[in-house]
Amino acid sequence: MKRRRRIVLAVLVLFAAATVGAGAFFVDAVRSREAERAALAAALPPAAVPVAQPRQATGPLVALTFDDGPSPQRTGYVLEVLKQKGVTATFFLQGDHAARHPDLVKRIRDEGHVIGNHSFTHPTFPELTPDQAREEITRTSEVLTEITGTAPTLFRYPHGESSAAADEVLAQERLSPGVLWHWDSNLAGDFECPGAAKVRDYVVAEAVDQAAILLHDAGDTVDCPIEQWDYLPQAIDALKAKGFDFGVVELADRPSAVNQGSSIRVAVPRTGPGAA
Incomplete structure (x- = not known):
């Protein structure tokens, strides 16, 4: 009975560790994708925003x-x-x-x-x-x-x-x-x-x-x-x-x-x- 409990406990510990590791991997992956997007956005040319300009004078x-x-x-x-x-x-x-x-x-x-x-x-x-x-x-x-x-x-x-x-x-x-x-x-x-x-x-x-x-x-x-x-x-x-x-x-x-x-x-x- 004690040996079975130890086995179950070991399995639970391994499962928890795997879950934590997977979560950390997921967070790291999200952060990595966000960093990539930010880098790509920074590399893009600025958006062309029209600037209001006064018309040209037609005479004096x-x-x-x-x-x-x-x-x-x-x-x-x-x-x-x-x-x-x-x-x-x-x-x-x-x-x-x-x-x-x-x-x-x-x-x-x-x-x-x-x-x-x-x-x-x-x-x-x-x-x-x-x-x-x-x-x-x-x-x-x-x-x-x-x-x-x-x-x-x-x-x-x-x-x-x-x-x-x-x-x-x-x-x-x-x-x-x-x-x-x-x-x-x-x-x-x-x-x-x-x-x-x-x-x-x-x-x-x-x-x-x-x-x-x-x-x-x-x-x-x-x-x-x-x-x-x-x-x-x-x-x-x-x-x-x-x-x-x-x-x-x-x-x-x-x-x-x-x-x-x-x-x-x-x-x-x-x-x-x-x-x-």
């Missing part, structure tokens, strides 16, 4: 830039014309207006246009204290970031009037040091309410390659006759007929001789109606 580039908005009176009309004409623009938004009309800010964003900071209340910066200048700039960036989810990188001074204190804030906030524009013709701008034909002529006269053209979708233009707004589709058609293409404002690493020394360039848009 100009940027339509709209200040002081958004406004319920005019911004919607401007957006509709831009959509119909296939143009992406740059909007320098006033913080208090943006806070009152976040739906329009979101629409500007959703339709692919570029959004910049244009201060909170449109003050004359040389008249502000350093603390007031900081409040005007940072408060607007906070409002725009909260509404759009993206912090602006472009800043345009109201009236183009800068101050040393504000320039310091712009540097600290990593905002452009003031985006100016091209204005050589001395023709009346839209805020002077000269009428559709004269605003159209102003836009066409200011159009040179890399020009940022100053326009408005709020502020004084709200009080201009409604008929003046016919200038926008007319000006776009006239510039296209002259071979111009439309871009957006971007930061650049050198001053622009076209735009009063601002460190900007006009680039082909990657989003919006003009990107296709």
